[in-house]
Amino acid sequence: MPELSKGPAQTVAGPPGTPVQVQGRWRQLSLLGGTMLVDSTEASLVSSLFPLIRQSLGVSLGALGILTAASKIVGVFTGPFWVWAAQRWSRKSVLVVATGLWGLWGVAAGFSQNFTQLVILYTILAAGYAAANPIITELIGDLFGSSSRGRAIGFVYGAISLVGAVIGPLKGQLAGVDEGWRWGLWGIGGFNILLGIALLIWFRDPGRGASEQQLADLDRTSREAVSKLSWDKAFSLLRIRSLVILLVSRLLSGHLLVGTFAVVFLVDVYGFSTQRASLIILPFGVGYFLGTLLGGFAVDRVSRRNPRSGPVAVLQAAQFAFAVLAYFGTQFRYDSILVFGALFALIGAAQGMNPGINRPMVMAITPPELRGAAFALYASIAEAIAWAGYSLGAGFLADAVGLRVVFLWVLVVLMLVNGLFLTLLYRTYAVDTARIQEELDTRRRDVLADPR
Template sequence: MTTDQAGPVVGDRRWKALAVCLTAAFMTLLDTSIVNVALPSVERGLHADEADLSWVMSGYALTFGLSLVPAGRLGDMRGRRRTFLTGLALFTLASAACGLSSGAAWLVLFRLVQGASAGLIAPQTSALIQQMFQGPERARAFGMMGSTIGISTAVGPLAGGLLIQLAGGPEGWRWVFYVNLPIGVAVFCAALRLLPRSPGSPGRRECFDLPGVLLLGSGVLALMLPLVQNQQWHGRLKWALLPAGAILLAAFWAWERHQERRGRAPLVDLGLFGLRSFTLGALLSLVYFAGFTTLFFVYTLFLQNSMGYSALEAGLSSMPFALGAALGAAAGGRLVLRFGRRTVLAGLSTVAVGMLGVVTAVQFVPGRAVAWGVGVPLLVAGFGSGLTISPNTTLTLSRVPVGRGGAAGGVLQTGQRIGSAAGVAVVGSVYFAHLAHRGSPSTALQLGLLTSVGIILLALLLAYADLRERRVRPEAGRSPEAARQGS
C-alpha cells in the first residue's frame, strides 16, 4: 500500500484502516452519552454532589470541543497517523484513570483529559477518509462515518445500562470506563499496522500557531460554558460570556488574517470559508446538531424520571433511532453523488416528520407503553438523520484540499459540539421550565421536542436556500468530481 499526501491511499487495506478509524470514533462519541445512565451510581459510589456530576458530563464535552481545531491542524502538520495514535493512547489511559478514581474531583479531572484526547482523534478520522478515498468511495466512507455518529449517539444509554446491570453493585459505574481498555488497546495495535504513514505539511517545518490556539480556545470556551452549565449556573450573568466569546472569535479571525499576510501558517486556513460548500455545510451541521441531539436528552429524562424506566429500558427505547440512522447513512452515501444537497433536504424533512410523530405518540399513547408508541417515529427520524449527517459531511468537505483536511474536520466538528451544547441549553430550558410550573411531564417533553423541530426546520431552510441558489448558479455547488465529469 502506498500513500500520497495529495491523493488517495491505494490498496485494499484502506477499508481495514477505515474500520480502525471508525471504531475509535465510535468509542469516543459513545462516551458523550454512555455516562448519562451511570451518574446515579457515581453519586452513590463517590458521594458526588450535583456540581461534580455536571462536570463529569459537561467537562468531557468542553475539552472535546476545545481541542478539535488545534488537533486537526496538528494532524495536518505533523502527520495524522501519529496524532491519531497519540490521542488513542491518551484516551485509553484516561479511561483507566476514570475507572480507578477514588473521588469525584479525580473523576472530573480525568474526564477533562479524556475529552481532550477524544478531540485529538476526531479530526484525523475525516482527514484520513479524504486522504485514502475519493469519488464514490469517499462518499461511501463518509456514509459509514455518518452511521457511526448516529449509532454511537443513540446506543450510549443502552450500553451504559447493560454494563451497570451486568457489573452490579455500587462500583458498577467503573465498567462504563473500563470497557474502553480492551477496545483501545486492540484499536491501537491495529492502527500501528494499518494506518497510512502520511507526512505532515510539505516543505519547511511550520510553527504551531499558539496565539491562535489561545484566542480560539478562549472564544469557544466562552460560548460553550454557559450553554453546558445552563442548568447549574443560575442567574443571567452567565450569558455575558456569549458576547465575550464573539469578541474573542473576532480577534481570532483578525489574528489569522494577520498570520496569512505575514506569510505564516494560520491555525485555520480562512480560505476554507471562501468555499461556499464548506461554509454552508458547517453552518447547517451546527444548526442540525442543535436540534437532533436534544432528542435523547429530554426523552431519556422523561422515561427515567417520569415513566419509571430503568437505565437499561430507557437505553433500549432509543434503538429504533440507531437502526434508522445506520440504514439512512448507508443510503445517503450512495444518493449524495446523484442528488447532492437534495439528499440533505430530504433527510432534514424526514427527521422533522419523525420527531413530530414522536410528539403525537406521546400525546396518544398512555403511561409506560409510550416507548412502543414512539418506536416507528424514532425509526423514521433516525433514517432521516442518516440521510442528513453523512451526505452533508461529504458535501462540506468535497472541495477542501487534502492537506487541510484535518483543520477542516476540526472546524466542522467544533460546530457540531457547540450546536449540541446550545440545543441542550435551549430545549432543556423549555423542558425544565414547564416542569417547574408543575406541568405535565408529557407536555414538557412535547414542548421540548417541538422546539427541536423548530431548530431542524431552520436547518431545512438553509438547505433549501442553498439548493435554490445552486439552480441559479449551477457551478457554485459542483464538486471537483462532478466538474471533471461535466455534469
C-alpha cells in the first residue's frame, strides 16, 4: 500500500471534510503572483504607451491592434506547448525559463528601430509569457483547496491589478522622456529576469493533486501516478459541457478590450493628453483589485452554501454589471478626468470579479492533471483568440467608425449577450462538479487498495 505523506511533505490533511492546508502556500503564491505581475505589466506597457510608439515609429492606430493580436495569437500555439513541456519536465523549470529569463526578449524589443522589428521581438516575448497563465493557475489549484481557491486567485489578480495601477501612471510619465517606451521595456524585461532567478532559488512545486481532500495525504509519487496526462485525457476536456460553455463565453468576453484601448480611447475620442488619460489606470486598477477580492470571496461563499448554481449566478451578474457600467463610462462625455476615473474604477471592479470566479469554476470541473491543459484552452487559446480578434478588429474599425462606436458594441451589447449565454451553465455545472468528486474518490480507493 502506498505510504501516506509524512516528514517534510507539503500537505496537511485534517479530519474528513476539513480544508487541506498546503504548507508555505502563501509564500509560494507570492512568487507566482510576482511573476504574473511582471508578465502582465510588460504586456500592458505597449498599449499604455502606444501613443508614444505611434509617434516614434510613425504608425497608425491599427498598429496597436496588430501588436496586441500578434502577441495573443502566438499564445494559441505556445501556451499548450509550455503545458506539455511542464508535464514532460517540470512546471518550475518551464516558469523559470519561459516567464523569467525570457525577459531578455523584452530588453531586445526596447532596441527596435522600426515597427516590423517591434512586432517580431514583442511576439517572441509573448510566446514565452503564454506559459504563465495556464501553469501558474494550475499551480494555484494545487496549492489551495476548493474552499479557498477563489480568494487565492482573487488576491493574485487583485495584487497584479493594484500594483499595475500604481505603475500605470508612472508608465504614463514616460511620455515626458525621450523614447520613454524603450526605457519601459528595458526596465521591466530586466526585472523579469530577476524574478526568474528568484523562482529558481525559492519556488517549491507541491505536486499535482496536493490540495485535493481525497489525495492530500497520499505521497507525491502515488498522487502523480494516477494523474498522468495522456492525449485521450486531454481531448476528453471537450466532453465537459460546462468547460465548453465557459470557453464560448470567453470568446464573447468583450471586456478584454478595455485594457488595450482605454488610454488611447480617452486620447482619441475625448481629447485628453496621454499623460492625463493614463491617470485612469490607477482607479481602474484599484477597482479591479477590489473586484477580484469581491469575486473570490463571493465564489468561495456561494460554493459552500449553494455549490450547484451559486458560482454561475455570480459570474453571470458580473457580466451584466460590466455592460451597464461600460455604457455610462464610455458613451458620454465628461469634462473632468476625475469623473472618468470614478466610472473606470467601477468598470474595473466588475471586470475584476471574473478571475476569482471563472478560474475556480474551471478547477472544479476538471481533474488535477488536466487543469493546465484546461487553462491552456481557456486562457492561451480562447482568451487569446478573443483578445486578438477584438484588438485587431477594433484597431481597424476605429479608424473607420471611431472607438466610441466600437466600445458600444463590444463592451456593452456583446457583454449583455455573454451574460445571457451563461444561463446554459445552470443545466451542466452541478453535474460536472459532482463527476469530478466521484472520480477523485475512485482514485483514492484504487491507490489505497493497491497492495504494492
